Amino acid sequence: MPLATPFLAGPSAIAVAMLFASRQPERLGTWVVALVAAWIFTTTILMLSPLLSRLLGPHALSACERLMGMVLTVIAVQMFLDGVLLLVATMRG
Numbered sequence: 001m002p003l004a005t006p007f008l009a010g011p012s013a014i015a016v017a018m019l020f021a022s023r024q025p026e027r028l029g030t031w032v033v034a035l036v037a038a039w040i041f042t043t044t045i046l047m048l049s050p051l052l053s054r055l056l057g058p059h060a061l062s063a064c065e066r067l068m069g070m071v072l073t074v075i076a077v078q079m080f081l082d083g084v085l086l087l088v089a090t091m092r093g
Helices: 005-009 011-023 025-047 049-092
Strands: none
Touching: 011 025, 025 049
16 A cells, blocks of 8 residues: 555646646646545545455455456556567667
C-alpha cells in the first residue's frame, strides 16, 4: 500500500491535473472535479478494504492479486516494447 499512495494522491496526480488544465484551461473545473472524485472514490475503497477483504475471502483476494500482477506485467512489457520500437525508429533515422 505505501507504494501506491503517492501515485493516487501525490504529486503525479496533481501534475496530471496541471497538465490537463494547461492544455484545456476552459475545462479546469472538470479536471478538478474529476481529481477530487477519484480521491473520494479511492479513499472510500481504502476505508472499506477490511470489509471487502472479509467479503471476498482469501481465495478471491489471491486471484485479484494475481490478476493485478499480470496486468502490471502486461503494461510493463508494452512500455518496454514501445521503448525498443522508438529506439529502433530513431536509430534508422
